[in-house]
Amino acid sequence: MISYLAKRVAVLLASTATAGVVVFAFMALLPGDPAEVALGVNATPEAIEALRRQWGTDRPPLTQFLDWIGGLAAGDFGVSYVTSSPIGQQIGERLGVTLTLVVGGMVIALIVAVPAGTFAAVHHRNPLGALISAASQVGIAVPAFLAGILLVFVFAVQAQALPSGGYVPLTEDPSLWFQSLLLPWLSLGLVQGAVLTRYVRSAVLEVMREDYLRTARAKGRGRMGALWRHGLRNAAIPVVTVLGLQLATLLIGAVVVERVFVIPGLGDLLLNGVAQRDLLLVQGVVMVLVVAVLLVNFVVDVAYAVLDPRLR
């Protein structure tokens, strides 16, 4: 177990370092100069030069890279060109919002997928099970932003029951906070739930064919009882893999959903940063997203080991 963990940690660190290089290189390749964008049609060549000097974007790329990666290692993201405020603080404020969104979406996805998928597997020969399969197929085809637009149309514009967008911090008003996040959670969660339902269904079907389950039935356990006691833990392994992959998808989905619902999360920060060529900010946000995905993979790897002793 220890050597397994050590190996995973080493992979995590190496991937993070590689990601740093790749992220910086991509930003360097991105056409458009931050100083030119900030000054727009009103720029004079002298002003652009002065701004480049002020921001340090006139230095050689390698110097800029070492400066940035050195700062990151010390936990300093630098100061945004455009807003002239610390990037770490901005990311911190936004990360909480996005994580709330992603975790809430995941919870809804699980609440939908585990019962629905299990039910569809157990009843895979009845019309009801087939119906769930079909419904999940439709859910897979719908992107999260479209689900968001539809939910807004029905629950906000038509029913006037929930706000169409905006975000209220939890500390300000818990009830409004919940209302402002309910539709975004649903639009992320229902779509991911549909995807997950398929995996849960096939995993449970797989397990149901196993010998040990038949043995359990032979000992006198009912179908659900056998599944509950012996089946679900084994079915969880492929589902956890997909869950890990889906967390990454959810994080990306959140970028778009944030725009639909006007939620000031990381995605919003990222898109603004790209539009304004606030390169340091973009690099910082992308790094945080990359590290988040790597961390999720790490946790998934560890979860395997916990679920399946053979992997230790």
Added chain:
Amino acid sequence: MRRIGTWVALGGLLLSAACGGGSAATPTTATKPLAVGFVAEPANLDFTATEGAAIPQALLVNVYEGLVKLDQDGKIQPLLAEKWEVSPDNKTYTFTLRKGVTFTNGAPFTADDVVFSINRVKSDWKLKIKSQMDVVDKVEKKDDSTAVVTLKQPSNGWLYSMATRLGAMFSRTGVADLANKPVGTGPYQLGSWKRGDSIQLTANEKYWGTKPQVPQITLKYFKDATAMNNALLTGGIDIISAVQAPESLAQFADTNRFQVVEGTTNGEVVLSMNNSRPPFNDKKVRQAVRHAIDHRALLDTAWAGRGQLIGSMVPPTDPWYEDRTGDYPYDVAKAKELLGGKTHNVKMRIPNLPYAVAAAQVVKSQLAQVGITAEIDPLEFPARWLDVVFKQGDYDLSIINHVEPRDMGIFADKSYYFRYDNPEFGKLLASADSGTEQEQAADLKAAAKLLSEDAAADWLFLFPNLIVAKKDITGGLPKNGISEAFDFTALTKR
């Protein structure tokens, strides 16, 4: 009975007069906070160093005030200056300043701040528009409430510039962190800023003038037009400051709930042609383009018929506006004749903005009818468009809304991306700036005519000012969007 009624009414008048006279009077009709939807969030709050219409839109007139301001008809009105006198040679302006004005940091506003603010444009501003202040020779304090500005030569444009962000008055002790902490003399001050979401302006309790009726304005930012429309439909905001897609107006057709205000702006949607390289270095080809475009059909298709047709770089709210739409009537035969049977392949590099994308499709199909094949190449705005088209001038055709007020002068700069070069045009502008008011108007009319006849570009349409508000906003919505500011100070809500 009638007599009693009269007396009651008079009493009410007296009472309100008394309240209005007292400096400490709180507005008796204070209303609930308002939320206004905007498209672009300011990158920061420093319009002296960062380009972007969003910053002056939020702060000018509301937070920062100048000596003068622009009214809805494009006329210059007093603001922090009670009055001003111009010397007979039109070179010296003596401003009498309002007394009892303080900045929101507590410092009093005096002639020293006027000297400081005007000099600071030259020394600290980073934007090209600061050159509009180059004409200032010196600015001096005569006494605490009198400032004297001397120009190098007479300039009609200078006082107008003073009504834009260039004329904003800053406190000598309030410019340390302009990007985050604006300090002005206006009726509102910055309350809070939730980045990525909204800016809150709260009423300035110590404001020298009539206090605004709405105690708190929230400027909410929406990158997505549908999200903004939904917010108005569901009560999340009270006003859409600028409608992004005119076809969406149908949602607000219920006049019991909404009102639509439509007016003009300073935004000329220009079909720019690169005057420096083939085929558009040939005046005949440019003229052919102007004849080939059916502007009415284009406006109807691309922007739901909202907006106005113009034929040159002057909006109808400028005093020297002349209708130039007849210079190049839609005439396919004439266009073909001008092209002399030749065909051309050109690159139309447009910003990826809704109006440009919509108009480009129509322009492409109309040009195809006269033998000009335009390949549409949408570029990310602002970064890519600025770099490729604006800076490098690597384009044949482009479409962009030039929103700056009184911006005909950009055609006088031959390095500007139009690459238009006619010394005659520059001379007309120079003579307009130094002449009398009549001479100015005559020269600018001639300049606009010259631009149109030279076919320096084509003017597709004048961008409309389209505001949608809830029915209970009873006043103060600006009909014409011709100043850089979105003026909240006169808004009233039932």
